[in-house]
Amino acid sequence: MASTDKYFVIGIGGTGMRCLEAFTHMCAMGMFDNKEINVLTLDTDFTNGNKQRTENLIKSYNSIKSYGSDGDGSVNNNSFFSAKLNLFQFVTDYDNQDKRTFRKITNLESENTELSDNQLLADLFLGEDVQEFDLSHGYRAQTHLGSYLMYHAFLETAKKLKSGKDIPESERPFASYLRKLTDAKSDAKVFVFGSIFGGTGASSIPVIPKALNDAIKMYSGGANSLDKGAKFGATLLTEYFKFNKPADAQKANKEDAVIADSSFFTLNSQAALQFYQSDPTVQSTYKKMYHIGWPIDIKDFSKDQSDSKTITGGKAQKNPCHITEFMCACAAWDFFNSDTGLEVKTADYLYKSVRYKDNRLDFNFNDFIGDGENGKLFARKFGGFNAFMHLVLTKSEGALDNDGVNSLLTRINESTQAYSSIGTEFTSLLNNYFRSFGYVFDAGVFKPGWMYQIKSTVNGSLVLDDTAYTTVAKELKNLEPGKLFSEKEYHWKDTTLRGDTFDPFIKHLKKEETEPDDEQNVSTSTEKFIAHMYKAIHTSSKI
Amino acid sequence: MKKTISISIILLSIANVASARSVGLKEVSALVTSTYIFALIFMGVAILLAAVISNLIKYEGGTNPKDPGKRRMWFWIFAILGPVAFFLYYLLSVIPTIKKGPALEKFGVTHIIGTAIILVGYIVIGFVLSKMMKRGKLGNWFPSKEK
Numbered sequence: 258m259a260s261t262d263k264y265f266v267i268g269i270g271g272t273g274m275r276c277l278e279a280f281t282h283m284c285a286m287g288m289f290d291n292k293e294i295n296v297l298t299l300d301t302d303f304t305n306g307n308k309q310r311t312e313n314l315i316k317s318y319n320s321i322k323s324y325g326s327d328g329d330g331s332v333n334n335n336s337f338f339s340a341k342l343n344l345f346q347f348v349t350d351y352d353n354q355d356k357r358t359f360r361k362i363t364n365l366e367s368e369n370t371e372l373s374d375n376q377l378l379a380d381l382f383l384g385e386d387v388q389e390f391d392l393s394h395g396y397r398a399q400t401h402l403g404s405y406l407m408y409h410a411f412l413e414t415a416k417k418l419k420s421g422k423d424i425p426e427s428e429r430p431f432a433s434y435l436r437k438l439t440d441a442k443s444d445a446k447v448f449v450f451g452s453i454f455g456g457t458g459a460s461s462i463p464v465i466p467k468a469l470n471d472a473i474k475m476y477s478g479g480a481n482s483l484d485k486g487a488k489f490g491a492t493l494l495t496e497y498f499k500f501n502k503p504a505d506a507q508k509a510n511k512e513d514a515v516i517a518d519s520s521f522f523t524l525n526s527q528a529a530l531q532f533y534q535s536d537p538t539v540q541s542t543y544k545k546m547y548h549i550g551w552p553i554d555i556k557d558f559s560k561d562q563s564d565s566k567t568i569t570g571g572k573a574q575k576n577p578c579h580i581t582e583f584m585c586a587c588a589a590w591d592f593f594n595s596d597t598g599l600e601v602k603t604a605d606y607l608y609k610s611v612r613y614k615d616n617r618l619d620f621n622f623n624d625f626i627g628d629g630e631n632g633k634l635f636a637r638k639f640g641g642f643n644a645f646m647h648l649v650l651t652k653s654e655g656a657l658d659n660d661g662v663n664s665l666l667t668r669i670n671e672s673t674q675a676y677s678s679i680g681t682e683f684t685s686l687l688n689n690y691f692r693s694f695g696y697v698f699d700a701g702v703f704k705p706g707w708m709y710q711i712k713s714t715v716n717g718s719l720v721l722d723d724t725a726y727t728t729v730a731k732e733l734k735n736l737e738p739g740k741l742f743s744e745k746e747y748h749w750k751d752t753t754l755r756g757d758t759f760d761p762f763i764k765h766l767k768k769e770e771t772e773p774d775d776e777q778n779v780s781t782s783t784e785k786f787i788a789h790m791y792k793a794i795h796t797s798s799k800i
Numbered sequence: 801m802k803k804t805i806s807i808s809i810i811l812l813s814i815a816n817v818a819s820a821r822s823v824g825l826k827e828v829s830a831l832v833t834s835t836y837i838f839a840l841i842f843m844g845v846a847i848l849l850a851a852v853i854s855n856l857i858k859y860e861g862g863t864n865p866k867d868p869g870k871r872r873m874w875f876w877i878f879a880i881l882g883p884v885a886f887f888l889y890y891l892l893s894v895i896p897t898i899k900k901g902p903a904l905e906k907f908g909v910t911h912i913i914g915t916a917i918i919l920v921g922y923i924v925i926g927f928v929l930s931k932m933m934k935r936g937k938l939g940n941w942f943p944s945k946e947k
Binding site: 651652653654659660661663664668671672673674753757759760763764767768769 | 858859861862863865868934935936937939940943944
């Protein structure tokens with residue numbers, strides 16, 4: 258891995274946002290040590306539930322990182338929350354009445370005659386319903402329209418940024434992102450998250466490299482362009498969920514005449530894959546494309562929804578997370594840690610398979626970022642962060658109305674005063690992060706966070722022992738953070754005679770040898786506290 | 801040789817105390833010495849028991865763990881139990897064996913001094929141990945007040 262690499266991630270559409278969510282949790286696990294990553298969220302809708310959830314998660318991550326520091330925090334090594342994430346947003350803002358439909362954006366409404374050249378050209382490529390549906394909830398699987406409009410949105414914003422006039426506050430971060438990309442030159446590694454079967458992601462993935470290049474040119478007045486050495490990678494994520502087929506009554510409304518129909522997702526995926534395989538622009542701009550799909554039990558996002566209407570977007574689109582999104586985040590890890598295969602002329606397609614037997618898919622730690630040393634690294638980071646989560650939420654009751662992080666901090670404060678300046682403002686931030694990662698008990702009812710949502714999509718095993726994912730309060734009470742793996746050799750070294758791992762862990766946590774060292778590159782007391790927890794967990798473990 | 805004789809006398813007087821034989825004026829000096837040694841042994845045993853029990857108390861999870869309080873409680877239980885047991889033992893089992901008169905007068909308040917030695921020594925050693933092992937469970941005996 259070249260140390261000069263500059264990392265960029267782009268999450269597009271609802272699925273892209275959920276991939277980003279998984280990516281952020283991987284950063285929290287410490288999978289991206291020593292990396293500063295520029296994250297761009299790209300969507301057509303400010304209010305999209307998935308987008309808001311992901312952005313809030315990244316903001317929460319950054320609040321933890323930057324707490325007690327002058328800036329936005331720093332990159333750390335061998336610690337949790339070790340990567341620095343810079344969040345940028347780009348929204349095409351179709352909520353604006355002048356941009357609500359294709360006809361409004363292209364000014365077709367001002368055409369005097371149905372036989373005008375512009376109208377005829379539009380009619381040639383797009384049906385009347387496609388020209389008139391409400392764009393604020395995305396491109397609704399109309400990728401031919403979406404690619405055109407996303408490219409247009411990039412250039413229009415770049416033009417506005419160049420002019421310096423009437424720039425909405427929400428569009429300014431895009432200028433910073435373009436500048437960072439330009440400055441990175443050939444060191445830029447850009448990874449794009451999105452589905453290829455839906456609307457916004459599928460529309461944008463093929464045009465993103467070109468759109469970014471042309472936007473940089475436009476913004477710099479032709480002085481700059483995206484460096485030819487910049488490397489792009491993306492996921493080719495095929496269908497893995499479904500939702501209610503839209504009812505005719507809903508489609509009767511002109512604005513909702515076009516609604517993505519999940520029964521066509523397989524067909525969409527097939528068409529997209531054929532396109533990617535044959536399109537020379539995609540082939541030459543992307544270096545690595547990661548094939549990710551789901552062969553069994555497609556998740557039904559409408560299952561627990563009371564609304565009879567098909568949700569097209571907006572606040573209500575807050576779908577649960579899926580293991581495939583985690584696999585996409587792992588693809589980004591592979592891309593960012595690749596030294597080889599990036600100088601190719603045409604895109605390299607990568608995939609790997611997982612054991613499937615008796616209608617069960619079993620994932621172990623070798624199935625995510627590779628086996629051997631990579632598998633061990635994954636087990637260490639994934640297992641370690643889950644152990645931290647259980648120390649906070651389960652053992653210290655942070656999943657109830659308590660601050661579990663503060664309880665752990667109090668334990669360390671019994672032996673050192675290094676963290677006495679850390680207040681409950683920080684500990685509750687970290688506690689809340691773990692609630693979104695793990696679980697929470699709300700009025701006695703178990704509410705799954707990201708990790709448990711991911712597990713619910715896997716009918717076989719997922720890295721840890723099945724008992725580590727129990728949702729029963731009584732069983733959780735007896736859960737040992739040091740015995741999350743099925744493999745006994747990965748249990749923590751020290752246990753009491755009765756097999757308790759919490760007591761030996763606290764003993765270990767209070768020892769001087771678990772205090773952070775220079776190699777971890779931490780400076781503020783909160784960074785040191787997190788690094789201290791990391792070291793105590795990892796020196797307890799045998800991995 | 802002299803040292804061996806003194807140790808023998810002390811051991812004899814301890815045996816006397818144990819066998820509740822009558823102690824005369826000549827043996828009181830040895831009894832006083834043995835009382836102080838006994839006090840030190842009591843103190844050591846009390847500290848050891850408090851340390852063992854404190855280490856056996858597991859770190860508890862939750863937001864309001866009770867284990868530091870339990871360790872402190874056991875420390876103070878032994879701080880009281882040690883001197884009280886020593887005092888009662890001497891009051892009920894040893895002093896009645898000393899012949900009344902000059903022997904008893906010579907013994908005087910030795911048992912009270914022994915009791916005080918146990919109490920003060922136990923607390924001082926407990927404090928030192930607690931500060932020396934502040935990262936361990938004994939650190940809970942005298943927790944740091946800084947925050």
